[in-house]
Amino acid sequence: MRMVSDFDFSSFLHLERTSSLLSHHRGMPATLIWAILVSAAVATIFVLSYGSVLATGVFISTLAIALISFYRLDWGFYLLVGLVLMLDQFGIPGFEPYTFQIGYFRNLKEVSYLPLSELAVTNALELHLLLLLCVWVIILTVRKNVALKPVPVWGAALIFFAWVVFSFIYGLRRNGDFLPALWEIRALFYLGIMYFFVPQIIRTKEQLQTLMWVCIAAISVKAFQGVGRFIYLGFSFYGFPTLTSHEDPVFFTTLIIFLLGLVLFKAHHKQRIALILLLLPLTIGFIVAQRRAAYAGLGISLPVLFVLIPVQQRWILLKSFLPFALVIAIYCAVFWDDTGKWGGPVRLIKSGFTTEKEEAGDRYYSNLYREFENYDLAVTGRHSPVIGLGFGTRYLRPIPLARIPFDLSPYIPHDQILWLLVKTGAIGFFLFFLFLDSYVVRCSSLFSRLIDPYGKAICLMVIIAIINQLVVSYYDMQLTFYRNMIYLGTLMGLLPALQTFDKLPPSSSSSRSDR
Numbered sequence: 001m002r003m004v005s006d007f008d009f010s011s012f013l014h015l016e017r018t019s020s021l022l023s024h025h026r027g028m029p030a031t032l033i034w035a036i037l038v039s040a041a042v043a044t045i046f047v048l049s050y051g052s053v054l055a056t057g058v059f060i061s062t063l064a065i066a067l068i069s070f071y072r073l074d075w076g077f078y079l080l081v082g083l084v085l086m087l088d089q090f091g092i093p094g095f096e097p098y099t100f101q102i103g104y105f106r107n108l109k110e111v112s113y114l115p116l117s118e119l120a121v122t123n124a125l126e127l128h129l130l131l132l133l134c135v136w137v138i139i140l141t142v143r144k145n146v147a148l149k150p151v152p153v154w155g156a157a158l159i160f161f162a163w164v165v166f167s168f169i170y171g172l173r174r175n176g177d178f179l180p181a182l183w184e185i186r187a188l189f190y191l192g193i194m195y196f197f198v199p200q201i202i203r204t205k206e207q208l209q210t211l212m213w214v215c216i217a218a219i220s221v222k223a224f225q226g227v228g229r230f231i232y233l234g235f236s237f238y239g240f241p242t243l244t245s246h247e248d249p250v251f252f253t254t255l256i257i258f259l260l261g262l263v264l265f266k267a268h269h270k271q272r273i274a275l276i277l278l279l280l281p282l283t284i285g286f287i288v289a290q291r292r293a294a295y296a297g298l299g300i301s302l303p304v305l306f307v308l309i310p311v312q313q314r315w316i317l318l319k320s321f322l323p324f325a326l327v328i329a330i331y332c333a334v335f336w337d338d339t340g341k342w343g344g345p346v347r348l349i350k351s352g353f354t355t356e357k358e359e360a361g362d363r364y365y366s367n368l369y370r371e372f373e374n375y376d377l378a379v380t381g382r383h384s385p386v387i388g389l390g391f392g393t394r395y396l397r398p399i400p401l402a403r404i405p406f407d408l409s410p411y412i413p414h415d416q417i418l419w420l421l422v423k424t425g426a427i428g429f430f431l432f433f434l435f436l437d438s439y440v441v442r443c444s445s446l447f448s449r450l451i452d453p454y455g456k457a458i459c460l461m462v463i464i465a466i467i468n469q470l471v472v473s474y475y476d477m478q479l480t481f482y483r484n485m486i487y488l489g490t491l492m493g494l495l496p497a498l499q500t501f502d503k504l505p506p507s508s509s510s511s512r513s514d515r
Contacts, residue, residue, distance in 0.1 A: 078214045084486045085218035149199040152495045153438040160431040161192040167424045171390025180411040181392025191485040198493025222248045223285030230288045242290045247483045249294035252286045261457030264313040293475035297468040372399045381422040388425030416479040455501030462491045
């Protein structure tokens with residue numbers, strides 16, 4: 001029996017028969033008919049967009065994605081994950097890369113090269129997801145022998161996402177605003193879709209390996225973007241607060257953890273070699289992102305990794321990291337009070353632990369804003385501590401906050417762990433952590449049983465990715481960022497595929513991981 005993602009959709013549509021009928025009816029080859037139709041559509045888009053090369057390129061790419069998704073569902077899924085990780089949801093101050101101009105995450109009405117109405121509140125990402133889901137449903141309908149893959153801790157997940165829907169409806173009934181409510185739950189909605197959908201697509205080790213290659217390639221592009229900007233600015237920040245998107249260093253951390261897992265468990269895989277070669281640009285990309293939340297996430301991720309790995313690997317990690325720890329300690333001691341560009345990382349970390357204006361520097365007002373914001377959230381949460389305020393409702397501001405260039409700031413704060421508690425109440429907060437904790441326990445149990453080094457490295461990365469995401473979300477807007485939740489949902493959805501490693505004998509498992 002072929003898997004869902006190996007299904008050749010052309011056999012269902014009988015394209016060969018259709019082509020022959022078109023050829024007989026029109027008196028010309030069917031390929032020529034399709035070429036004419038596509039060329040006419042491209043020319044029409046080019047004219048309607050007033051000669052926009054970007055709009056025309058997006059149309060051609062969309063058509064190609066649709067055809068690929070119908071031909072091989074897993075290929076369409078790889079494209080989705082690659083686009084999510086490679087494109088930008090928000091603009092980077094001072095830069096307008098094509099990865100943002102494409103507008104993959106923006107509502108269609110906000111994309112400048114698309115003349116659509118104000119009612120177009122969906123985005124290209126959602127259309128891409130809808131396409132994949134439709135193809136999958138059609139395959140399930142047509143093929144009688146396709147079995148659904150079990151989803152781990154599905155009960156806890158289903159209850160949590162049901163409560164998110166309840167909080168959305170409840171917020172609107174309390175005179176909440178629809179569009180802000182939609183913005184608030186969209187990312188969590190994507191997390192749920194990916195969590196349930198990925199196990200149905202990624203079923204084999206080959207598919208898992210291909211997906212990891214896609215993640216490595218797309219995330220590395222973001223690292224090279226940051227490095228390129230840093231070099232272009234004369235190895236300085238030139239006053240810019242960041243040279244990458246806020247989410248990118250979170251992704252860099254996952255690849256660094258994955259590399260450590262491959263090395264510690266001695267997985268002789270080509271991805272290990274690739275990540276070793278990419279370690280320097282990933283590290284530089286992490287630094288030039290200048291995100292304190294990312295440093296906090298990495299600072300927690302490494303101790304968690306140390307606790308999870310076996311004792312033998314702990315000693316290897318300690319001996320390997322001692323020279324790096326010594327270099328970092330000397331660097332911090334030398335540049336602790338430095339105000340130049342070489343002391344930037346130290347100042348950035350130091351600013352997260354101080355309330356003194358002189359030591360916090362440019363981050364002082366950011367720290368103060370977040371303290372006031374958290375106080376306002378705490379006061380707001382007292383008004384409905386059990387079921388929350390619901391999405392789409394503004395939180396109270398007993399301490400007025402400065403205006404920032406983010407229209408949804410009255411609805412979405414920086415501390416998104418506290419935000420979730422305020423919006424969904426104690427019940428939603430409990431269900432959220434019940435879901436994640438249950439998953440981590442299940443994944444940790446599998447991690448302890450796995451023998452295959454490659455599967456063990458991925459399992460380790462998935463566990464730490466959850467911890468890393470929670471820590472970063474405590475400091476910054478991350479649970480409402482589309483890219484974060486899709487990536488996290490994808491990684492969490494890999495658990496059923498990882499369980500196939502556990503079912504193989506040690507000798508077979510080890511031989512297959514050395515690809």
